[in-house]
Amino acid sequence: MLLSSGKKKINLTKFSQTLAKHSSLQHIWFQVIDVKGMSLYRSWTNKSGDSLLKARLDVVKMIQYPHVISSISTGKFDMTFKSMVPLFKDHEFIGIIEVIAKFNSIAKKMQEEACQTLILVDKKYKKQLTKVPKDRFLKEYYIVNINPNQDLLKRVSLASLEKLINIKTYEIDMKNNTLVSLYKQPDIHGNDMGYFILSKKISMIDMSDVSRSKNKIIMALIVVFIFIVILVYYLYIVNYQTFIKQQNKKLESKVVQKTSQLHYRAYHDSLTGLANRLLFQDRLVQSIKQAERAKKNIALFFLDLDRFKEVNDTYGHGLGDELLIEITKLLTNTFRKEDTIARLGGDEFAVIVNNIEKKDIVEVVNKTIALIQDDITINGHNLNVTFSIGISMYPKDALTAEALLKNADTAMYRVKESGKNSYMFYDNEMTQLIEDRLHLKNDIKRALIENEFEPYFQVKIDARTNKVVGVEALVRWNHPEKDLILPDDFIPFTEEVGLISQIDKYMMKASIKIINEWYKKGLNPGLLSLNITSKQLDDERYMHEIIEIVESLSFDYNHLEIEILEHQIIDNPQKVVSILQEVKKLGITISIDGFGTGYSSLSYLKILPIDKLKIDRSFIMNIVNNKDNIAIVKTIINLAKNLDLDLVAEGVETQEQIDFLLQEGCYVMQGYFYSKPIPAKECEVYLQEHL
Numbered sequence: 001m002l003l004s005s006g007k008k009k010i011n012l013t014k015f016s017q018t019l020a021k022h023s024s025l026q027h028i029w030f031q032v033i034d035v036k037g038m039s040l041y042r043s044w045t046n047k048s049g050d051s052l053l054k055a056r057l058d059v060v061k062m063i064q065y066p067h068v069i070s071s072i073s074t075g076k077f078d079m080t081f082k083s084m085v086p087l088f089k090d091h092e093f094i095g096i097i098e099v100i101a102k103f104n105s106i107a108k109k110m111q112e113e114a115c116q117t118l119i120l121v122d123k124k125y126k127k128q129l130t131k132v133p134k135d136r137f138l139k140e141y142y143i144v145n146i147n148p149n150q151d152l153l154k155r156v157s158l159a160s161l162e163k164l165i166n167i168k169t170y171e172i173d174m175k176n177n178t179l180v181s182l183y184k185q186p187d188i189h190g191n192d193m194g195y196f197i198l199s200k201k202i203s204m205i206d207m208s209d210v211s212r213s214k215n216k217i218i219m220a221l222i223v224v225f226i227f228i229v230i231l232v233y234y235l236y237i238v239n240y241q242t243f244i245k246q247q248n249k250k251l252e253s254k255v256v257q258k259t260s261q262l263h264y265r266a267y268h269d270s271l272t273g274l275a276n277r278l279l280f281q282d283r284l285v286q287s288i289k290q291a292e293r294a295k296k297n298i299a300l301f302f303l304d305l306d307r308f309k310e311v312n313d314t315y316g317h318g319l320g321d322e323l324l325i326e327i328t329k330l331l332t333n334t335f336r337k338e339d340t341i342a343r344l345g346g347d348e349f350a351v352i353v354n355n356i357e358k359k360d361i362v363e364v365v366n367k368t369i370a371l372i373q374d375d376i377t378i379n380g381h382n383l384n385v386t387f388s389i390g391i392s393m394y395p396k397d398a399l400t401a402e403a404l405l406k407n408a409d410t411a412m413y414r415v416k417e418s419g420k421n422s423y424m425f426y427d428n429e430m431t432q433l434i435e436d437r438l439h440l441k442n443d444i445k446r447a448l449i450e451n452e453f454e455p456y457f458q459v460k461i462d463a464r465t466n467k468v469v470g471v472e473a474l475v476r477w478n479h480p481e482k483d484l485i486l487p488d489d490f491i492p493f494t495e496e497v498g499l500i501s502q503i504d505k506y507m508m509k510a511s512i513k514i515i516n517e518w519y520k521k522g523l524n525p526g527l528l529s530l531n532i533t534s535k536q537l538d539d540e541r542y543m544h545e546i547i548e549i550v551e552s553l554s555f556d557y558n559h560l561e562i563e564i565l566e567h568q569i570i571d572n573p574q575k576v577v578s579i580l581q582e583v584k585k586l587g588i589t590i591s592i593d594g595f596g597t598g599y600s601s602l603s604y605l606k607i608l609p610i611d612k613l614k615i616d617r618s619f620i621m622n623i624v625n626n627k628d629n630i631a632i633v634k635t636i637i638n639l640a641k642n643l644d645l646d647l648v649a650e651g652v653e654t655q656e657q658i659d660f661l662l663q664e665g666c667y668v669m670q671g672y673f674y675s676k677p678i679p680a681k682e683c684e685v686y687l688q689e690h691l
Contacts, residue, residue: 617651
């Protein structure tokens with residue numbers, strides 16, 4: 001075989017010379033390529049051993065699926081006809097032989113028939129032909145054949161070339177008594193690539209010779225192609241049928257393998273390999289049927305990881321995934337083989353424990369909780385996560401798979417609300433709680449539509465002048481049945497169920513409209529402060545919503561301030577920094593609310609684009625008599641001065657507190673000493689009285 005002899009022994013030069021001597025094929029070259037796309041031999045150069053994969057897409061396709069590939073190639077130097085044929089040994093694809101031919105042979109063949117030929121390459125290939133002499137171009141078209149007939153070249157150069165290459169059949173040049181015809185050579189995509197312009201004296205032909213001339217060009221191309229195919233036919237056809245059978249067997253094997261893989265993926269979690277929700281539900285249905293026949297119990301555990309979101313936000317989802325894999329290993333080693341462990345999604349797991357009594361469940365669930373009581377170390381990071389577990393029993397709590405899972409989920413949420421890191425058995429009262437929560441959620445949605453939420457305003461005062469320098473908008477719910485509801489009774493719930501963003505947008509619109517009315521009346525309330533949550537900062541639409549609301553109401557960004565709680569910033573500081581920087585660019589003031597309660601790193605204070613610290617009310621309370629509070633407040637004030645940040649003290653209720661804060665250098669205050677949160681009309685009166 002050609003390849004088995006080694007690349008140094010390959011030499012087809014004499015073969016090319018023999019072809020040139022005994023046929024009209026004067027310019028034939030060969031290239032041998034291995035299965036990795038490396039050129040082992042080129043008959044026109046000593047260069048070998050280089051990879052063709054980056055430069056030759058046809059070589060890549062041949063390696064992927066070995067078959068005959070023929071094409072016309074335009075390179076830097078010339079235009080050539082080439083054909084590649086795969087080589088096989090013992091039914092195994094081992095390489096490629098490529099044969100390359102010049103088009104000049106075609107022109108010579110036509111000249112023998114008294115037909116002058118000018119072969120041109122389409123102008124769109126000019127950029128590729130970078131290494132050819134400039135005199136080889138006719139306008140934008142490259143002349144393929146060497147030494148073309150000068151009379152024909154001159155006539156073509158004087159004619160409209162674009163018109164000439166678009167003639168449908170033939171034209172007669174009466175001046176020179178010649179007939180001119182055209183054959184277009186398409187590329188592998190069927191687009192015009194080359195043009196064969198044919199010229200013959202009318203006296204030497206009848207009109208039927210036009211078609212015959214075209215046919216001769218086609219036949220010349222076919223002869224070259226057939227010769228190339230015959231040259232390597234024995235290397236290909238002997239192995240072809242065996243190769244096809246072999247490929248079919250491989251394909252069948254792959255289909256079986258892929259079908260098995262798809263079936264597995266359909267019923268298993270891709271990350272952990274545990275049963276997914278679909279398989280889990282099927283297993284639960286089967287377990288219930290077996291338990292019903294055997295009069296046995298089933299325990300369904302619904303597990304949720306506490307603080308998993310913090311892990312993802314702090315270290316990224318990659319490390320979060322590794323944590324889930326480690327949790328999977330711990331659960332697999334804890335439960336029995338006959339129990340079904342599933343990942344239902346995110347950080348939620350479920351376990352079907354068959355044939356178990358309630359007294360034994362306590363031991364199992366305590367063992368499960370103990371699995372992650374200590375920190376789990378992943379990539380050098382000590383991660384503190386715990387389990388909240390809800391448990392429902394068959395047949396005590398439910399008779400269907402759907403109800404059993406729902407009840408375990410309900411019990412798990414009760415654990416979350418009660419402090420996490422524990423477990424609870426389902427009871428009927430929990431269902432009532434879920435119904436109450438659903439009713440509250442629907443009630444809040446209705447209140448948004450009915451405009452039952454109202455902004456109350458609490459003023460911020462410069463204690464040195466007793467002038468209003470700002471107002472904070474605080475939400476109140478005018479419930480038609482329960483009168484006025486304070487935010488502590490519904491805001492935490494709206495954060496949990498994802499309605500907080502809608503309420504915050506409602507408050508922004510309503511508050512800005514009121515402030516605009518005050519400005520029209522000549523009142524200056526200073527900065528309008530609005531509270532936002534980290535969930536809003538997680539929402540990619542938040543910036544667009546701010547811009548849309550503020551600009552639609554023609555409000556000045558410089559009159560707006562947002563307040564975000566310190567502990568919400570430190571949950572995911574890197575992301576918060578990025579979003580707050582965009583907010584800052586608009587000219588909006590940024591304040592950290594409840595400062596001193598979140599244990600924030602001082603390094604983050606340096607990079608956060610904040611303007612103001614708001615001292616938490618818990619430190620202002622009893623500040624005159626409490627040494628710890630005095631020390632903390634003094635530290636916060638000094639910190640703000642050193643970082644060039646403004647200060648606000650909230651929860652101010654006594655003159656003693658005011659005197660202390662003024663003495664220490666905190667001048668802007670907010671609290672019941674000046675005013676409690678009041679409706680817009682009352683606040684308008686307050687502003688008029690404190691102009």
